[in-house]
């Protein structure tokens with residue numbers, strides 16, 4: 001792979017991978033040096049590159065790979081591969097054990113796609129509707145026995161407030177307590193923060209309103225999950241959340 005870099009505001013290169021490593025080691029290419037190689041979207045500071053996984057692979061010499069577990073660098077024929085993961089000889093017993101227990105995770109999050117999320121949403125909507133009707137049917141009977149018109153207006157407003165509170169309460173409680181609504185649980189999904197940690201009640205609460213925004217713009221906010229690389233809806237973007245498969 002050929003590298004290009006900026007030195008004294010002058011674009012330099014191409015230079016070979018080996019020469020480039022020399023420059024890194026000798027301090028010519030520093031953390032803030034702009035670098036580029038084929039396949040990169042644009043010029044980036046070398047420091048930001050080393051910290052992203054894509055380039056960590058690229059930094060390794062030809063035929064060398066890094067164990068996903070212990071980070072040791074080995075040659076390709078000393079490791080086994082499992083999906084995206086690379087496992088070295090030392091880590092293999094632990095890996096096989098975990099695999100047998102079913103507790104193996106490669107550390108990657110498995111983002112839930114648009115359709116499974118839509119399915120979960122429909123289940124939640126059915127549950128919320130049932131709860132609403134349990135309250136509305138007796139309220140309707142009570143209303144039908146009165147001929148006071150202002151009663152109708154008052155109860156109309158009460159019904160709206162009740163529906164909104166139910167929606168907010170349902171999403172905040174289930175996301176905050178279980179990271180998933182009953183619909184998401186049924187579909188094996190949960191909401192997490194970008195780093196994989198649990199979503200707090202506060203974030204769950206804020207997410208309700210962000211979700212309203214997604215719905216307001218012709219549900220385009222929801223559809224964004226269909227083309228986002230991390231399958232994020234608009235409300236996921238606003239709240240920095242992800243919906244993942246368990």
Ligand SMILES: [Zn+2]
Nearest residue numbers: 067070088091
């Ligand atoms: Zn290892």
